[in-house]
Amino acid sequence: MRWSVIAWRCASFVVAAGVIALWQLAADRRLISPVFLPGPDRAWASLLRGFTSGDLLTKLTGTLTHMAYGWLLASVAGIALGAMIGSSKAMRIYVAPTLELLRPLPVSAIIPVAIAAFGLNQSMALFVIAFGSLWPMLLGTIHGFAAVEPRLYEVARVLHMSRLAVIFKIALPSAAPDILAGMRLSLTVALILAVVCEMLAGLDGLGQWVLLSARAFRSADLFAGVMLLGIIGYITALAMGAAESRLLRWQAARR
Amino acid sequence: MAEPALALVQSSPAPAHAQIAFDKVALVLGGKAIIDTISLEVAAGEILCVVGASGCGKTTALRLAAGLYQPTGGAVRFEGEVMRAPRREIAVVFQDYGKALLPWRTAAGNVSLALETIGMPSAQRAARIAELLAKVGLAGHAAKYPTEMSGGMQQRLQIARCLAQDPKVLLMDEPFGALDAMTRQGLQDEMLALVASTGATVVFVTHDLEEAIYLGDRVVGLLPHPGRVGLELTIDLPRPRDQLATREHPEFLRLRRALFDFIKASE
Numbered sequence: 001m002r003w004s005v006i007a008w009r010c011a012s013f014v015v016a017a018g019v020i021a022l023w024q025l026a027a028d029r030r031l032i033s034p035v036f037l038p039g040p041d042r043a044w045a046s047l048l049r050g051f052t053s054g055d056l057l058t059k060l061t062g063t064l065t066h067m068a069y070g071w072l073l074a075s076v077a078g079i080a081l082g083a084m085i086g087s088s089k090a091m092r093i094y095v096a097p098t099l100e101l102l103r104p105l106p107v108s109a110i111i112p113v114a115i116a117a118f119g120l121n122q123s124m125a126l127f128v129i130a131f132g133s134l135w136p137m138l139l140g141t142i143h144g145f146a147a148v149e150p151r152l153y154e155v156a157r158v159l160h161m162s163r164l165a166v167i168f169k170i171a172l173p174s175a176a177p178d179i180l181a182g183m184r185l186s187l188t189v190a191l192i193l194a195v196v197c198e199m200l201a202g203l204d205g206l207g208q209w210v211l212l213s214a215r216a217f218r219s220a221d222l223f224a225g226v227m228l229l230g231i232i233g234y235i236t237a238l239a240m241g242a243a244e245s246r247l248l249r250w251q252a253a254r255r
Numbered sequence: 256m257a258e259p260a261l262a263l264v265q266s267s268p269a270p271a272h273a274q275i276a277f278d279k280v281a282l283v284l285g286g287k288a289i290i291d292t293i294s295l296e297v298a299a300g301e302i303l304c305v306v307g308a309s310g311c312g313k314t315t316a317l318r319l320a321a322g323l324y325q326p327t328g329g330a331v332r333f334e335g336e337v338m339r340a341p342r343r344e345i346a347v348v349f350q351d352y353g354k355a356l357l358p359w360r361t362a363a364g365n366v367s368l369a370l371e372t373i374g375m376p377s378a379q380r381a382a383r384i385a386e387l388l389a390k391v392g393l394a395g396h397a398a399k400y401p402t403e404m405s406g407g408m409q410q411r412l413q414i415a416r417c418l419a420q421d422p423k424v425l426l427m428d429e430p431f432g433a434l435d436a437m438t439r440q441g442l443q444d445e446m447l448a449l450v451a452s453t454g455a456t457v458v459f460v461t462h463d464l465e466e467a468i469y470l471g472d473r474v475v476g477l478l479p480h481p482g483r484v485g486l487e488l489t490i491d492l493p494r495p496r497d498q499l500a501t502r503e504h505p506e507f508l509r510l511r512r513a514l515f516d517f518i519k520a521s522e
Binding site for chain 1: 346347355
């Protein structure tokens with residue numbers, strides 16, 4: 001059991017190494033002009049240079065900050081709104097059509113509206129990121145709250161639990177798997193929108209770094225930025241997964 | 256319907272000492288009469304079993320006694336006071352233990368829920384949880400999640416949580432209905448021992464007629480559509496009851512026949 005896990009982990013690293021090797025090969029053979037495709041060696045060197053002598057670190061923290069603030073804002077709003085809507089059938093009926101109308105709206109269509117309302121600044125980015133990453137969490141929370149086992153509410157009534165206790169001891173833990181799944185999806189959305197907003201509004205961040213590198217034909221810098229974005233996505237997803245399996249230990253017992 | 260042939264028992268008004276009293280209770284849901292004028296009292300410390308064909312409203316009657324439903328006619332009284340909502344002195348053991356337990360809390364956590372709600376300081380909780388789990392035979396399983404336990408263990412856990420409320424009344428809705436015969440008999444005896452030690456009043460709904468006679472001081476048979484009392488039997492079998500001796504007792508067999516005839520006639 002444990003050994004097979006290790007074996008699969010090794011295999012996945014071999015695949016990743018293979019992809020990088022192919023990339024190196026393609027770059028060395030000049031299958032694509034080095035102006036557009038630097039090898040992993042050059043991209044790596046550029047990444048290190050960016051951190052040691054350039055302002056890549058500022059860009060990185062910029063993107064992380066945009067992403068984190070937008071995502072946290074969306075989490076708080078999404079869980080609070082979702083709890084309100086999900087725990088009341090009347091609310092679900094009243095609000096559902098509006099949600100269905102807003103949800104499929106491409107967030108990119110919201111950006112011009114946000115720019116008109118806020119200008120090209122951090123507030124605009126915060127609004128767009130939060131708006132975009134709100135939906136998975138909102139819908140997850142609504143579903144989670146609506147799907148709480150009715151028997152548990154009866155248990156709560158028999159025990160005379162307060163409204164607050166019912167929310168924090170029954171409804172929230174019961175909805176936690178749905179909420180966390182929503183938060184995981186939102187994390188990706190938040191990263192995408194952070195990059196888009198930085199590109200559009202010229203905010204300090206990897207989006208801006210990537211765009212400027214591309215315009216200046218600094219392909220190695222461009223790839224360094226892209227690699228860094230990939231790493232952010234990977235690490236945040238890993239962290240989220242670890243948080244999930246910690247919070248949902250009881251679900252592992254079920255399987 | 257051979258109903259007229261049955262002795263229809265109409266109880267007298269609730270005496271003062273009744274712990275739970277159904278006073279001409281009726282329940283109409285969506286224009287349909289579910290329960291029609293049930294009058295019944297349960298004395299403190301009594302074990303009352305309720306049986307009846309499906310659709311006779313036995314579970315509904317239990318929910319009325321719990322205060323989870325409000326009657327549309329008459330009143331349900333607890334110690335003389337009209338029930339308007341569930342009360343902590345009355346614990347409910349639900350049939351579907353899998354749904355009534357919190358899957359994200361361990362056995363200890365599930366018992367703790369009741370203790371937290373009655374406001375027991377956290378310093379005292381651990382000892383009380385251990386005591387309650389030991390009482391229902393789950394001493395070594397405090398850290399297990401309900402999904403890691405067998406059906407019988409889960410139902411024991413639910414009973415432990417109910418006992419944590421320190422209830423005067425235990426309302427049990429077919430608590431052993433989903434368990435296999437061996438587990439069920441074991442739990443019947445454990446329940447009788449627990450009840451004897453706490454002195455709690457028990458209202459026990461079951462579709463198992465022998466179980467009703469085995470456990471009860473009194474058995475009430477309900478007639479269906481709408482639910483009403485059709486039969487009341489006093490069980491004069493010696494206690495403590497014994498799975499073999501009690502079930503072979505001539506009186507047991509006589510009561511069993513009477514109850515089977517009643518159910519057959521009511522269907």
